[in-house]
Amino acid sequence: MNTATDKKNLLDEFYSTFNASGHQTNPAQRQAMEWLMTKGLPHLKSEEYRFTPIVRTLEKVFDPSPGAIIHKNVPDADLSLIPRMPCNVIAFINGVFSRTQSIILDDGLHINSSDSTLANEDDDPFALLNHAFTSESIHISTNEGIAIKHPVAIVYYFDTTTFAFSNPRWSCTVGRHSSLTLLEYEINAGAGKHFNNKQTDILVAEFGQLEYTVIQNGLLNTVQINNTRVHLASSAHTACFTFSFDGQLVRNNLTLILDGEKIDAHLYGLYMVTKNTLVDNHTVVDHRKPNSFSNQLYKGVMDGNSRGVFNGKIYVRSNAQKTNAFQSNRNILLGDNTTVNTKPQLEIWADDVKCSHGCTTGQLDEEALFYLQSRGIGKDMAKGMLLTAFATETVASMKHTVIKNFLESIISTRLQSSN
Amino acid sequence: MGKDNQILVEITSKEYEHGWAVDVDTDSAPIGLNEDTIRFISKRKNEPEWLLEWRLGAFRTWSKMTEPKWANVSHPPIHYQNIIYYSAPKQRVTPKSLEEIDPEMLKTFERLGISLTEQKRLTGVAVDAVFDSVSVATTFKDKLGELGIVFCSFSDAVKEHPDLIKKYLGSVVPVNDNYFAALNAAVFSDGSFCYIPKGVRCPMELSTYFRINAANTGQFERTLIVADEGSYVSYLEGCTAPMRDENQLHAAVVEIYAMKDAEVKYSTVQNWYPGNKEGVGGIYNFVTKRGLCAGDHSKISWTQVETGSAITWKYPSCILKGDYSTGEFYSVAVTNNHQQADTGSKMIHIGKNTRSRIVSKGISAGKSQNSYRGQVQILKRATHSRNSSQCDSLLMGDTCGAHTFPYIDVENSSSRVEHEATTSKIGEDQIFYCLQRGIDEEAAVALIVNGYAKEVLNQLPMEFAVEAQKLLALTLEGSVG
Numbered sequence: 001m002n003t004a005t006d007k008k009n010l011l012d013e014f015y016s017t018f019n020a021s022g023h024q025t026n027p028a029q030r031q032a033m034e035w036l037m038t039k040g041l042p043h044l045k046s047e048e049y050r051f052t053p054i055v056r057t058l059e060k061v062f063d064p065s066p067g068a069i070i071h072k073n074v075p076d077a078d079l080s081l082i083p084r085m086p087c088n089v090i091a092f093i094n095g096v097f098s099r100t101q102s103i104i105l106d107d108g109l110h111i112n113s114s115d116s117t118l119a120n121e122d123d124d125p126f127a128l129l130n131h132a133f134t135s136e137s138i139h140i141s142t143n144e145g146i147a148i149k150h151p152v153a154i155v156y157y158f159d160t161t162t163f164a165f166s167n168p169r170w171s172c173t174v175g176r177h178s179s180l181t182l183l184e185y186e187i188n189a190g191a192g193k194h195f196n197n198k199q200t201d202i203l204v205a206e207f208g209q210l211e212y213t214v215i216q217n218g219l220l221n222t223v224q225i226n227n228t229r230v231h232l233a234s235s236a237h238t239a240c241f242t243f244s245f246d247g248q249l250v251r252n253n254l255t256l257i258l259d260g261e262k263i264d265a266h267l268y269g270l271y272m273v274t275k276n277t278l279v280d281n282h283t284v285v286d287h288r289k290p291n292s293f294s295n296q297l298y299k300g301v302m303d304g305n306s307r308g309v310f311n312g313k314i315y316v317r318s319n320a321q322k323t324n325a326f327q328s329n330r331n332i333l334l335g336d337n338t339t340v341n342t343k344p345q346l347e348i349w350a351d352d353v354k355c356s357h358g359c360t361t362g363q364l365d366e367e368a369l370f371y372l373q374s375r376g377i378g379k380d381m382a383k384g385m386l387l388t389a390f391a392t393e394t395v396a397s398m399k400h401t402v403i404k405n406f407l408e409s410i411i412s413t414r415l416q417s418s419n
Numbered sequence: 420m421g422k423d424n425q426i427l428v429e430i431t432s433k434e435y436e437h438g439w440a441v442d443v444d445t446d447s448a449p450i451g452l453n454e455d456t457i458r459f460i461s462k463r464k465n466e467p468e469w470l471l472e473w474r475l476g477a478f479r480t481w482s483k484m485t486e487p488k489w490a491n492v493s494h495p496p497i498h499y500q501n502i503i504y505y506s507a508p509k510q511r512v513t514p515k516s517l518e519e520i521d522p523e524m525l526k527t528f529e530r531l532g533i534s535l536t537e538q539k540r541l542t543g544v545a546v547d548a549v550f551d552s553v554s555v556a557t558t559f560k561d562k563l564g565e566l567g568i569v570f571c572s573f574s575d576a577v578k579e580h581p582d583l584i585k586k587y588l589g590s591v592v593p594v595n596d597n598y599f600a601a602l603n604a605a606v607f608s609d610g611s612f613c614y615i616p617k618g619v620r621c622p623m624e625l626s627t628y629f630r631i632n633a634a635n636t637g638q639f640e641r642t643l644i645v646a647d648e649g650s651y652v653s654y655l656e657g658c659t660a661p662m663r664d665e666n667q668l669h670a671a672v673v674e675i676y677a678m679k680d681a682e683v684k685y686s687t688v689q690n691w692y693p694g695n696k697e698g699v700g701g702i703y704n705f706v707t708k709r710g711l712c713a714g715d716h717s718k719i720s721w722t723q724v725e726t727g728s729a730i731t732w733k734y735p736s737c738i739l740k741g742d743y744s745t746g747e748f749y750s751v752a753v754t755n756n757h758q759q760a761d762t763g764s765k766m767i768h769i770g771k772n773t774r775s776r777i778v779s780k781g782i783s784a785g786k787s788q789n790s791y792r793g794q795v796q797i798l799k800r801a802t803h804s805r806n807s808s809q810c811d812s813l814l815m816g817d818t819c820g821a822h823t824f825p826y827i828d829v830e831n832s833s834s835r836v837e838h839e840a841t842t843s844k845i846g847e848d849q850i851f852y853c854l855q856r857g858i859d860e861e862a863a864v865a866l867i868v869n870g871y872a873k874e875v876l877n878q879l880p881m882e883f884a885v886e887a888q889k890l891l892a893l894t895l896e897g898s899v900g
Contacts, residue, residue, distance in 0.1 A: 047489070316842075318817050333832035336799075346823040348842045351814035355842040359827060362835035 010055055011041050013064045017165070018132055032119040032131035041125050048124075051309045051341040052280045054223075057249045061193050061223050063163035074101060074189075079155045081185045081215065082406045087153040090138060094158055095166025095196065097136050101157075105150050108143035108178075114171065124253060126225045130199040133167040144175040144205075151181040151400060160192035171201040174236075179209035181400050186218050193221040200228040204236040206260070211399055212240045215407070218247035220275065226252045234260030234289075241398060243407060244271040244279040245414065255284040256294070258320075263292040270394040272414060274304035274335075284313045285327075287320040294324070299394050300331040301387060301415070302338040310342040312357065318349040327357040332364060332390060364390075387415045448505035454478060457605055460505045464574050464608075467581065477594040477604030484598045491790040491822055492730050492759040494666070494703065502637040502668060504606045559623065568652075569614040570625055573641055576612035583614055587645050591674040591711045591738070599670040599732075600707040603639045607672065610640035615650035615681070624880050626655040629671075637668040644674070646681035648714065653684040653880060666694075666729060671706045679714030679741065684722070686879050688887050691727035698757025698786075701729025708735035712744035712770075720747040721764065722878040724887040729758060734792065736765030739773035739801075746775040749875040753891065754787030754819070763793035763810075763824075768801035768834070777808035780872050783819035790822040797834045804834040812842040813871060865891075 015037060023029045042049035079091055079101065088109060091101035097113075104111060119131040142148055158164055174180045186196070196218070204210050210230075218224055224247055232238060244250050256265050271279040285294045300308040314325045331340045344357040364386050372382035391411045398404040448459045457478055461471040486497070563570050569580060577584050594604045611627045629640060646652055656673075669691065675683050685708075694701025704727075710719035721735040737746025748764035766775035775795065783789040791810045812821035823840045845867050853863035868891060869876070876884050 321817070331829075333829065336832050338830075338832060340827070340829045342827045342838075344823070344825060344838070344840070346812075346840060346842055347820070348812070348814065348822070349817070349820040351817050351819070351844040353814075353842060353844075357823070357838075357840050359825075359838045360836065361827065361829045362837075363832060 010059050010062060011037065013062060014129065014132075017064050021133070023133060023135075028118060029132045029134075032128045035119065035121050035123075036125055036128040036132060039125055039128065048282065048311075051307065052249065052251055052278060054225075054249065054251060057278075058195060058223055061163070061195055061221060061248070062165070063193070074157055074159070076101075076103070078189065079157060079187060080153070081155075081183075081187065082402060085151070085402050085406075087151050087183070088148075090140065090152060090154045090170065092154075092156050092166065092168045094160055094164045095156070095168055095194075097138050097168070106148050108146040109148050109152070110141045112139045112141070113137065114139040124227060126197055127199055127227045130167045130169055130197050130227065133165070133197075134169040134199070135167075136169075138170040139173070140170060141173040142175045142178045142180055145177040146175070147179045148181070151183045151403065154182065154184040156184075156186045156196055156198075157189065158186065158192065158194050159189035160194070161190050162192045164192060164194040166194055166196045167199075168196070169199045172203070174202070174204045174208035174210050176205045177207045178205075180211075181403075182210065182212040183215070183403060184213070185215040188219050188222075191219070193219075195223045197225045198227065200226070202228070202230045204230065204232050204238055206233045207235045208233070209236070210238045212238070213398070213400075213403055213407075214240075214242045214252075216242070216244040216247055216250050216279075218250070220246065220248055220277070222247050223249045224251065226250075226254070228253065229255045229257065231257050231259060232263045232265060235262045236260065237264045239266040239268070239397065239399075241395070242267075242269040242281065243394075244269075244273065244281075245410070246273070247277055247279075249278045249280075251280045251282070253282045253284075255286070257286045257288065258292045258294065259288050261289050261291045263294075265292070265294040266397065267294070267296040267298075268394045268397070269296075269298035270300075270391055270411070271298075271308050272301045272391060272411065273306040273308070274302075276305050278307045278309070280309035280311075282311045282313075284315070285325060286315045286317070287323045287325060288317050290319065290321045290323065292320070292323055294326070296327040296329075297394060298329045299391060300329075300340065301334065301391055302331065302340065303334040305335070305337045307339045307341070310340075310359075311345065312343075313345045313347065314355060314357070316348040316350050316353050316355060321350050321352045323350065323353045323355070325353070325355045329357075329359040330390075331359075331361040332387065333361065334363075384412070384416050388412045391415065447503050450503050451500040452478075452502070452504055452606065456504050460606060460608060463505065464577075466574075466577060469585065470577060473588070473594075474605050477601050478606075480595045481598065481601035481605055484595075484601055486598050490732050490761040491788065491792070491824070492732065492761050494730055494759075497666075497668060497703065499602075504637060504639070505608050563621075563623075566619050566622070567616040568619060568621055569612065571612055573607075573610040573612050573643070576643075580612070580614070583645060584612070584643070587643055587674070587676050589674075591676055591709050592672050592707050597707060599705040600672050603641060603670050603672045603707070606637075607639045607641040610642045610671070612642075613644045613652065613654065615646045615652045617647045618649040619647075620650065621652040624653050624655055626657070628657045637670065639669075640671050642671070642673040643676075644683055644685070645676045646678060646683050646717075648678045649680040651682045654686070655880060656685070656687045657690070657886075666701055666703055668703045669705070669728075673706070673708040673735075675710035675719055677710060677712050677714065677717040677719050677744075680716045681714065682718040682720075683710065684720045685710070685735070686722040688724045688879075688890065689727055689731070690890060692729075693727045693756065693758050694729040696756045696785075698729070701758075702727065704728035704731045704733065706733040708733065709738065710736070710746070711738045712741050712746060712773075714744070715741040715770070716743045717741050718745040718747075720749075720878070722749045722875065723751070723762075724875070724879070724890065725750065725752040725760060725762060726890045728760075731758075731760040731762050733762045734765055736767070737775060738767045738769065739775065739804075740769045741773075742770040743772045743774075744770055745773070748775075748777045748779070749878045750779045751782070751872045751875045751887075751891070752779070752789055752791075753782045754784070754789045756785040756787060758785075758787040760788070761790040761792055763791045765794045766796070766806060768795075768797040768804040768806070771800070771802050771804070773801055773804045775806045777806070777810070778874055779808075779810040780875055781810070781812040781821055782815070782868065782871075783812065783821050784815040786818045788820045788822070790824065791840070792824040794826040794828070795836055795838070796826075796828045797830060797836065799830040802831055802833045806834075806836045806838075808838045810840045811871070812840075813868070814842065814844050
């Protein structure tokens with residue numbers, strides 16, 4: 001037994017917060033909470049959280065007694081990240097879905113509340129936590145055979161001055177032969193801390209197309225955990241982009257299940273961080289059927305005391321013959337106090353496959369730098385050019401040009417300001 | 420498909436050629452493990468008090484540890500109390516020359532193709548043979564002695580060079596390093612010791628040959644190699660065991676200590692009994708191998724060809740402590756039938772400007788599982804360090820698996836790390852190319868597999884390269900998926 005200390009156990013704090021909340025009467029949520037209590041939170045010895053001191057960080061950030069969170073009306077313009085880009089908007093204000101703030105522009109796009117998803121005992125502890133605390137599960141769906149014109153923006157808006165414990169949950173179904181662009185980001189209007197523990201389930205039906213971009217630009221004292229699962233049916237095409245720029249600790253669990261043939265799946269990630277930011281990307285690409293293709297490219301540019309963690313798993317099940325699965329993780333370390341922990345993992349049970357992974361960690365190429373300098377370009381500018389070229393490779397294949405241009409400009413601005 | 424199946428059947432039904440046992444009277448410790456067993460071993464070996472204490476300390480540490488579960492292998496629980504921890508061929512007197520050695524045992528080594536009789540001087544290999552738990556004979560001892568090289572069994576070394584043993588035993592693999600290393604430290608029976616003095620280049624390959632013969636025994640040998648400043652040695656290790664239905668445990672420890680400017684090359688051809696094709700029997704090979712590049716500009720190179728054992732659990736590693744030191748790891752791991760291998764390397768960069776290279780080639784066939792698990796760690800002060808790793812897997816058939824678990828941790832901005840891994844099968848186009856030129860399928864596969872493993876086989880000394888190629892052909896020839 002623990003002796004009495006001032007520092008309260010985080011799990012106990014979750015438990016007492018749960019018991020004081022309205023969720024405790026819901027049997028499914030109670031079950032999820034009980035499972036979490038049995039399972040416990042991950043510690044540094046847990047293989048999946050080896051480099052991510054998530055509990056220690058949360059203990060500092062988590063505040064069980066935040067002041068009353070006021071749901072004021074947010075002007076529509078304040079919810080947008082990219083100016084002059086019309087979007088369908090799904091708004092979570094301080095972690096709670098707001099129907100009044102959400103906007104639907106396109107026909108064939110539907111937003112419902114659903115509670116059909118159930119927790120599973122084997123889920124990640126933070127997925128269970130989300131289950132226990134989520135207020136409403138939002139379901140986004142499209143009709144069949146339709147191209148949704150405007151992107152769907154999923155906005156997490158925070159305006160607290162104290163602390164927000166946010167457990168948003170949404171799912172999405174892209175219908176057969178339909179296409180959809182999702183854009184997910186945070187807006188921080190207040191200076192308060194928050195812990196955003198998100199859970200998402202996406203289904204892309206046959207011949208569906210999805211482009212899903214996540215921009216992580218939280219404040220320095222925020223913790224984000226993103227549990228995202230994408231289920232792909234035959235001939236589906238999907239591209240997931242994850243950009244992590246800020247935050248104290250960002251953990252992304254992105255799982256793609258390729259449960260059909262002739263699927264085309266692309267994962268791109270960029271973590272461009274400084275200060276004490278820790279970004280941890282865990283990806284899983286699970287090839288369950290034959291004849292599919294997957295490609296992952298994750299890049300890191302790190303400065304300050306930042307740490308980048310990448311763990312990419314590729315599973316090729318025994319009947320997933322003729323699979324092509326590729327993965328690449330490349331890092332540039334700018335500061336001497338930066339750390340990279342990467343673990344590209346291949347697990348293959350089928351023989352007629354082509355799989356590869358590569359990973360590099362290093363610096364800018366001295367010769368390339370010299371080449372530019374010898375042509376009269378200053379060292380800082382040359383560095384900026386090379387880094388921009390390195391980083392923007394992750395957006396190169398994005399189809400939505402407005403989002404793409406926006407990201408390119410963020411990347412180059414940040415790289416120039418860092419020099 | 421019909422031909423493929425036929426070939427697969429042929430290859431999977433191939434017998435283990437070293438699977439015979441000989442009747443040699445043995446002197447064994449009572450079954451089980453407790454402090455008395457350790458006292459028994461220590462007493463049998465006439466060990467000094469400090470070594471007994473060291474063993475007992477290791478045993479106490481081991482008793483508090485739990486068996487690691489993280490390896491990607493599965494096996495029934497090991498009953499550590501059902502193992503005989505010490506088994507020595509019975510001899511009345513210590514053999515002074517080969518004539519006094521049990522002829523049955525000499526025959527054993529003859530059958531294995533290992534010459535203890537120094538007739539084959541041309542091969543130029545000095546051998547230390549370990550039979551069950553005890554070192555049987557060491558050849559070329561006098562010739563090496565002229566150069567000041569010490570190459571003898573571990574028990575002799577304890578008697579003749581206690582200072583060296585005291586200083587370096589456990590200096591690279593501490594007692595509490597891991598579960599099996601602690602077990603080995605408690606019960607290790609014999610092994611080889613080698614010391615190369617300052618500036619000496621060992622003129623011949625040194626070799627240890629291990630054989631488990633008695634039933635129910637575990638083999639726990641310990642090898643310690645100390646290379647003094649500016650010296651060089653190339654060391655070979657080979658192993659076989661008879662076919663038995665039960666699983667036997669082999670938990671060895673190899674420690675290499677390389678001082679300034681020293682170079683040690685350690686090659687292994689591991690061919691323990693892998694069990695029959697239903698996966699019954701076979702050796703559990705849980706080995707800790709580690710080298711310490713203690714001095715600047717030192718170099719340690721591991722080369723291994725792993726074809727045997729029911730389960731292999733082995734990660735030869737280098738701790739690159741000296742500045743400008745180099746670590747290398749070359750491996751071919753072949754698994755067939757129900758074999759499981761979880762093997763790889765660890766490179767810990769501590770000194771500045773340290774370099775390491777990993778080349779790992781896995782080949783899985785039958786119902787086997789082959790994993791590469793490696794770690795490259797570049798510490799903050801190891802500036803301007805460099806690592807390049809390459810691990811490739813070749814799959815034959817859809818009932819086996821290949822897994823890669825590389826951990827790469829970099830803590831400074833001036834180092835460079837590259838890692839690359841691929842998984843594929845033998846291309847139909849490659850086979851077709853050979854067939855078109857009149858090379859039949861069997862020969863084509865042998866050609867391609869040999870080419871695939873060549874980068875590693877090239878690192879082996881001549882004598883071993885031939886054996887390794889034969890082993891590869893025996894295990895894999897024709898099993899094209």
